[in-house]
Amino acid sequence: MKVNKNYKNIAQSYLFSTIAQKVNEFTKNNPDKKVIRLGIGDVTLPLCEAVVNALKLASDEMGKQETFKGYGPEQGYDFLKEEIQKYYANHNVELDSDEIFISDGAKSDLGNILDLFDKDNTVLVPDPVYPVYVDTNTMAGRKIIFTDANAANDFLPLPDNSIKADIIYLCSPNNPTGAVYNKDQLKKWVDYANENNAVILFDAAYECFITDNNLPRSIYEIEGAKTCAIEFCSFSKMAGFTGTRCGWTVVPKSLSFEDMNLNKMWLRRQTTKFNGVPYIVQKGAQAVFSDEGQKQIQQNLSYYKENAKLISDVLTKHNIWHIGGKHSPYIWLKCPNNMTSWEFFDYLLNNVQIVGTPGSGFGKNGEGYFRLTSFGSRENTKEAVERLDKFLQ
């Protein structure tokens, strides 16, 4: 048997293991010092009451003969797809129910969607970037090219017509930078894709952090997107589902390449290689859209956003260049005094015991930058901000 040798080319990431190592060493040598972690990319607030109640009700249903559910539709139950349909309608995007596929999270589908594409395609990925875009294409042996996201373009690269790309990754609000495309900028990408017969894989996992109604929460707010874009979204950050696993993928029915319809191909892929998301979890996700659920998740999102504001404010006060934090849980800052990302990591850990994520871990353009997140507790975030404020005087 011949193995897939592309696996040899996947870069090993030591980012988070190196962070853990450094923090462990520091803690061992300084047992009296309290380390505050603002590097975490995971939510920390519990599931809201409406969701928990729905999960328990659905569990009871599964225990009774009359209401038990066996195999569900691989593409998800209508009750959840219809809520998502309404959610899109709220920002003026009309989708058919069979354009929405319930997934166990954006990460799975961002990887699995590649099943639909030939190996012989050129993939365009912004740098810095969520490493999964690169790794999944490396596994499949595709050619990857990068587009620079940097301070000059506010970490929002635009298409370059001299470059021919077939598969384009966009993430807005961005992980790791927190930068958000506006409609005009996204329109440029949509036009490029339609002109170049390319497909855009639009990662909207952080759309729920957008508060400015002029900023697009979905790529389908842009004219022409339905003939070039697939959108991935998730309950992970919206409703704290990182450990509960539910998301969705939109594949428009008008999306065709080489006479093959991607909506039909994806349906075929999912019915063959997937068996759907647990009924219980889909009921939990449905509750997110109830009046109660919406109120409760908005409280949680506000909590994170207020944390982000606290962090952003102290950076502004001390003239540290940064973006994100406003429509995103991530704050992306320029390391002061031209420190490298890892120098600044050590500097913060040793002086104020704050742990963040070195930007260089996300690509070459991340060097000299640093990611802080708003997913910590209010208490810890406040304490971290106070420490920073004092130290940066």
Next chain:
Amino acid sequence: MKVNKNYKNIAQSYLFSTIAQKVNEFTKNNPDKKVIRLGIGDVTLPLCEAVVNALKLASDEMGKQETFKGYGPEQGYDFLKEEIQKYYANHNVELDSDEIFISDGAKSDLGNILDLFDKDNTVLVPDPVYPVYVDTNTMAGRKIIFTDANAANDFLPLPDNSIKADIIYLCSPNNPTGAVYNKDQLKKWVDYANENNAVILFDAAYECFITDNNLPRSIYEIEGAKTCAIEFCSFSKMAGFTGTRCGWTVVPKSLSFEDMNLNKMWLRRQTTKFNGVPYIVQKGAQAVFSDEGQKQIQQNLSYYKENAKLISDVLTKHNIWHIGGKHSPYIWLKCPNNMTSWEFFDYLLNNVQIVGTPGSGFGKNGEGYFRLTSFGSRENTKEAVERLDKFLQ
């Protein structure tokens, strides 16, 4: 963008839609007749109490700050992997915890595992077969060859040394035939694989139906299997998880090809393209292994097995050749009077209003055979058996 044109070669299956059509038509024309469905491949008994309680407890945990769980390990929580480890130890298979990967079901992993293999491999699939083995490899453009399962070999084909295969699918107890390999037979496959540098993908989704301790429930009961086999298993049939979604995949650490270790490759695949099974669901699965859970799921399995015996007994009484039903929820019978599968389908529907699955839907060797399942209710199964008994006089 170039699409994956292999999708054009996937056969369209009209098996279950044709069944539905025929049943609908019959019901329309005979509104007074009660149709009994014994074609269903899905469990019908609700989740047992121990599992429901665990699901609800875990939901409560997710709603509290102190016990909330965000991202879990992609390969599953130790608490569940350790239970599975013990489950294997009970039939004398020793596995390390990091050889077990928790999945959202056997179907997903049976498809996703193919990521690890080169396109240029020859796949050997028994006919008749669970269609997913063929479809997933067709999607990837691999060459597929078939080995005949038929009455001459009791629907348990053995390796043919004149054939060179790289990836071998075995399913025991088999879907659709219910046939079970004994240890000597499986040893022949393991030896073939080791000698031919092939990998066996062993689908053990129905192992929980085996009651004879001499029959292997895991391929790792066979010496040499850890250097050639990957095993897929599931809570779907064992504990009624078809709508709750949990299973596991075993990739031994001693499994290497061309100097690449498949255990490490699969870990890399899963950490890159998967985010783990919901914490709540893993807690539910853990409860399957509690004393209470074991007692309760055994009651359910006995219920299905007694249904199977009722069906098998009436076929035996009327001299209808069949296999399965003993260590499997499926009964595979030879259509009487040399009817084709679809002729027998119509014959049963029209005369006794029993719906089964035509064997020809599972491959050419299924022609002239028919699948009945034990997943119906006791009441319906009894009534179906009485109708058959009278009619076959």
